[in-house]
Amino acid sequence: GDSVTQMEGPVTLSEEAFLTINCTYTATGYPSLFWYVQYPGEGLQLLLKATKADDKGSNKGFEATYRKETTSFHLEKGSVQVSDSAVYFCALKAGKSTFGDGTTLTVKP
Amino acid sequence: NAGVTQTPKFRVLKTGQSMTLLCAQDMNHEYMYWYRQDPGMGLRLIHYSVGEGTTAKGEVPDGYNVSRLKKQNFLLGLESAAPSQTSVYFCASSELAGGDNEQFFGPGTRLTVL
Numbered sequence: 001g002d003s004v005t006q007m008e009g010p011v012t013l014s015e016e017a018f019l020t021i022n023c024t025y026t027a028t029g030y031p032s033l034f035w036y037v038q039y040p041g042e043g044l045q046l047l048l049k050a051t052k053a054d055d056k057g058s059n060k061g062f063e064a065t066y067r068k069e070t071t072s073f074h075l076e077k078g079s080v081q082v083s084d085s086a087v088y089f090c091a092l093k094a095g096k097s098t099f100g101d102g103t104t105l106t107v108k109p
Numbered sequence: 110n111a112g113v114t115q116t117p118k119f120r121v122l123k124t125g126q127s128m129t130l131l132c133a134q135d136m137n138h139e140y141m142y143w144y145r146q147d148p149g150m151g152l153r154l155i156h157y158s159v160g161e162g163t164t165a166k167g168e169v170p171d172g173y174n175v176s177r178l179k180k181q182n183f184l185l186g187l188e189s190a191a192p193s194q195t196s197v198y199f200c201a202s203s204e205l206a207g208g209d210n211e212q213f214f215g216p217g218t219r220l221t222v223l
Contacts (some may be wrong), residue, residue, distance in 0.1 A: 032209045043113070043199055043214030044152075051209040089151065096167075097142075097212060101151040 002027040006090050006100035013080055013107050021075040021103045023064075023090035031094035033057075033066050033073040038087040038102070047075075047088070080107045111135055115200050115215035122190045122222045130185040130218050132200030140203045141183040142167075142212065143175060145196040152199065158183055190222045 007022040025033070032051045036044040048057030053068035062077045073090060085107050090100040113134045122128055132141065139160050144152040154167030158177040172194060174186045183202075187194060197219050201212040 034211065036214075041216070043216045044201075044212075045214065046211040049209065049211060093210075096154065096157075099152040101149060 002031070002092060002094060002096075002098045004090050004092055004098050004100035006088075006103050008103070010104040010106060013105070015082055015107055015109050016079045017107075019075070019077040019080045019084075019105070021088055021090075021105070023073045023075065023100060025071050025073065025090075025092050025098075027071075027092055027094050027098075029094050031092040033064070034091040034093065034097075035062070035064055035073070035075050036089045036091060036099075038089065040086070044089060080105070082107045082109055113200055113202055113213050113215035115198075115218050117218060118216070119219050120221070122187075122220065124191060124222060126190050127186070127188050128190065128220075129187075130198055130200075130220075132183045132185070132202075132215060133181055134183075134200075134202040134213070135181060136202060136204070136213065137180070138202035138204050138213070139180075140205065141177065142201040142203075143173070143183065143185045144199045144201065145169065146199060146217070147196050155185065155198075190220075192222045194220065195222045196220060 034049045035047040037047045038044045048059040050057040050066035056065045064075045087102045116131045142157040143155040156175040161180040164175045200215040203210045203212045
């Protein structure tokens with residue numbers, strides 16, 4: 001079946017550091033890929049998405065590229081801020097959605 | 110436009126008690142979902158609905174029932190709560206099931222079963 005594997009956390013960075021959160025997937029067919037973010041005490045909200053191979057999703061300084069050859073969708077940001085502290089979920093959608101386990105990011109001033 | 114709302118926000122039950130969680134969306138979405146979130150296990154789909162009057166089982170349906178009598182509402186019931194059902198429950202909706210349709214999530218209900 002479909003599955004998503006995310007980099008284990010938690011991840012702790014200093015402000016302005018570079019962020020990478022790895023995500024790989026297995027799926028039949030051609031899924032769409034998503035990154036959701038969950039701030040403390042809130043539900044998940046869409047951060048970015050990509051619907052086909054080589055697409056790059058971007059939002060709020062975050063980027064991820066749909067790499068079919070490596071079945072990956074790694075999340076990156078060049079300079080993180082304290083306000084980026086949250087839990088990040090990678091997900092794929094091929095009919096139903098499948099979510100990764102989430103990676104907790106803490107950014108310290 | 111409130112999006113997806115959930116009631117209650119918090120609840121404590123004793124083993125064997127029953128309760129219903131309510132999810133409402135005002136975006137006229139066809140699809141609605143119930144997930145549970147447990148530490149280290151991500152989100153797991155309990156039940157979902159592809160339209161008014163329809164429901165289907167997800168990954169972990171045992172111990173839960175659902176109903177979708179109105180398009181905007183999706184109810185999750187626990188008939189006889191167990192400690193293993195202690196979790197955070199999220200409702201979500203999407204316009205269609207198509208691959209690029211994002212899901213919109215409610216703020217969650219934190220349930221503790223003693």
